Amino acid sequence: MIGTLAIVGAGATGVGAFMAAVQQRIAERIYIIDPQSVGGTVFRTTDDEIICNTAVDVTSIDPENEYDFLDYLRCTGHAASESAYMPRRVFGDYVKSRYYSAVEKAKQAGIDVKYINGKCEKIEFISKRNYNLILSDWSERQELRVTDVLLCTGHGPSKIPxxxxxxxxxxxxxxxxxxxxxxxxxxxxxxxxxxxxxxxxxxxxxxxxxxxxxxxxxxxxxxxxPSVRSGVPSGSKFPLSESTLKELMSLWNEEDKLLNYETIKFRYLLYISRILKTIDKTPLRKQISFKNEISEKLKEEIIIAENGSSIWQNFLFSFLNAANSIRMNSQDFKIDIEPNTNHELARYITSTxxxxxxxxxxxxxxxxxxxxxxxxxxxxxxxxxxxxxxxxxxxxxxxxxxxxxASGFHNHRYYFDDTGALVLTGECPSSQASTVDIASDLSIRHPKTKEEENIWITGSATNGRVYVSGAVALAIPQVCMAVNALSNRLNLRDLEICI
CATH class of the missing domain: 3.50.50.60 (FAD/NAD(P)-binding domain)
Structure with a gap:
């Protein structure tokens, strides 16, 4: 266990990263940096009308226990089942609880933990595993020297037309x-x-x-x-082969459009229909509404969901996990879902x-x-x-x-400035590359050396490298990937020293 780790962001993903880092004991000192308190903006609500958009059984932030949120609810006296949708306030309380539990576990393991109430503006590269974080709080500017960084900054500011x-x-x-x-x-x-x-x-x-x-x-x-669903089982319950989906995603890229939109759309529908038939015999046309008028469409989708006929929801996380895996393991960004097809899928991916x-x-x-x-x-x-x-x-x-x-949130667009520092705040100038080069393990590549740095990006800031990243259930596997990659690099370094 060596090194100093900085986790930038203390929302659900950041706390999940902190828990994983403590579980694997990958640092002797951990800094958590966020201008706000633990929990994140979206989960800092107090009105119980605002509920989580995923059920209890897919909303754990503990990398080692997929039912951790359910365990928390039962221990704190909440009557909740795996399929319940809890108020975001309750989930926010859960995130805070797990943060403080991880702090205690870190102390017991001899790991020094410090929470810094400030904003990380940029990261300067001193040498390999030697980074200088430029921080700002409400009163002064300061610097922090670390060996490893996990960026878990969540969504950016609201989109204003x-x-x-x-x-x-x-x-x-x-x-x-x-x-x-x-x-x-x-x-x-x-x-x-x-x-x-x-x-x-x-x-x-x-x-x-x-x-x-x-x-x-x-x-x-x-x-x-958004379309309507009654639940979303975890991807592990309905595993999906990536090979056919990868073939479909390879049919389109901006430079070389192999097929037209209608042909690609038909192939996706055929692919989805065949997979759903392995789960349930209900035809796809019976699972969705073809109404045009908004209230009629919503009414019919509610009836479909109440009758248990929205079988497509069982396929949702499997599809997203597979698409994310394909994107993360591709050597470039050319493999993607055709934009018009993606637009039509969006109603179901972001279903209510x-x-x-x-x-x-x-x-x-x-x-x-x-x-x-x-x-x-x-x-x-x-x-x-x-x-x-x-x-x-x-x-x-x-x-x-x-x-x-309420038109959504911007994704963070990190960029390297003229000095070679990684800038985390503000808008990316048009003269800079629009995206940071993210490796398949979610570490960033240095723009000059092209080497993979010990800086990992998780959550919504991975836009471009992954297909969909916003949901907690999709971000926590990224956290596990990043922490495992860091652990593997440390183990390899220890082996090289011994040799």
């Missing part, structure tokens, strides 16, 4: 629904609210605002809500859970929630107290008291 940016400081413009207590406290009573977006973050915002008596319009370019879908449908039926399709073409903001926002989109126009941005 350009047309709203000039008005983003207005008191009735909310850059994100989180923290939800702030949004609800500042929202004028009985407001007409525009939510920009119609995916999972927008669903959270709509549920809270409609519950509080506001009238809500969700708007997005697709005008679609049945309890939330039923609430959303109830609000649509009560006429307190509507969903519009369109690109906002103009925003006019008056000084009136009521209905200050006049928003125009193709085919429609509306006046609103407030606007909530």
């Amino acid at each position: 350009r047309i709203f940016e000039p008005h983003s400081r207005h008191p009735t413009f909310f850059r994100s629904p989180y923290p939800e207590t702030e949004m609800l406290a500042k929202m004028p009573t009985a407001s007409d609210v525009l939510i920009v977006g119609s995916k999972l973050t927008a669903v959270d915002a709509a549920l809270l605002l409609c519950r509080e008596g506001h009238r809500v319009t969700m708007m997005s370019p697709s005008g679609e809500l 859970v049945l309890p939330n879908a039923k609430k959303i449908f109830g609000f649509i039926e009560k006429k307190t929630l509507s969903v519009e399709k369109g690109h906002v073409s103009d925003v006019r903001l008056s000084h009136k107290r009521d209905k200050a926002w006049n928003v125009i989109w193709e085919g429609g126009e509306g006046r609103f008291d407030a606007v909530v941005c």
Whole structure:
């Protein structure tokens, strides 16, 4: 056990990385660096209306125990089954609990642990396994010398459509629904609210605002809500061969389009249909809705999920794990899912859970929630107290008291600056490479030497190297891969020293 490890980020993925590092005893000193407290932004909610989008049995952060979250719930008096969807507040408490347990285990193992409440701005390369982290907190700038780094920084800031940016400081413009207590406290009573977006973050915002008596319009370019599922078994329960999927992903790349979109889409549907038939004989056409009207489609998808006919959900994590593995083990970024096919799969990959879908449908039926399709073409903001926002989109126009941005989050785009330092904050200049070169074990390659450094990237910041990375159940295997790679390198180094 040698070296000093820095874990940048103290959300669910960062704490999972910390637990794995302590379990494998890969450092004698561990720093956890985050400008906020343990838990991460999304899991720092306090309103129990906001629930996890994955069930208990696939939401563990303990690399050694896939049912650790269930164990925690039972030990803390929560009546929960493997298939339950718990409030994110509870999951946040679980993450904090496991962090403090890991701190105690580290002390018992003689590992020194320090939590630094600050932001890591960049990493300077002194030599191999010799890095200088440039930190900033609220009062001063400092440096930290370490031998190994795990980057677990989660999602970046909220995406703000350009047309709203000039008005983003207005008191009735909310850059994100989180923290939800702030949004609800500042929202004028009985407001007409525009939510920009119609995916999972927008669903959270709509549920809270409609519950509080506001009238809500969700708007997005697709005008679609996520599909509906009753659960998602872990990928280990439905293992998937990667060979056929790799062949499909190899049919398309930006430089050499071998087949057209319709042909590729048909092959994916055939592939998915054949796999689902091995799980259940229900035809794929019976598992999805072909309705066009938003409320009719949502109603039918709820019925399908309630009847246990959404068999595609059993295949979801297996598919994502296989696609991630293929991307991580490829030597370049040419293997990918054709963009139009990927767009159609996205409704199911980012599907919402049945309890939330039923609430959303109830609000649509009560006429307190509507969903519009369109690109906002103009925003006019008056000084009136009521209905200050006049928003125009193709085919429609509306006046609103407030606007909530729920169009997702940016992925972090790290880059190397002119000095050769790895920059973790701010926007990547157009003159720099758009992505850091990430090896198959998620370590980064130095831009000059092309050697793999002892710096690993996990979670949503791995965009480009993996297919989908945001969910905890997908990020924790990446943590295991990174920690195992670090352990293997240390063991190899020890062997070389002995020889």
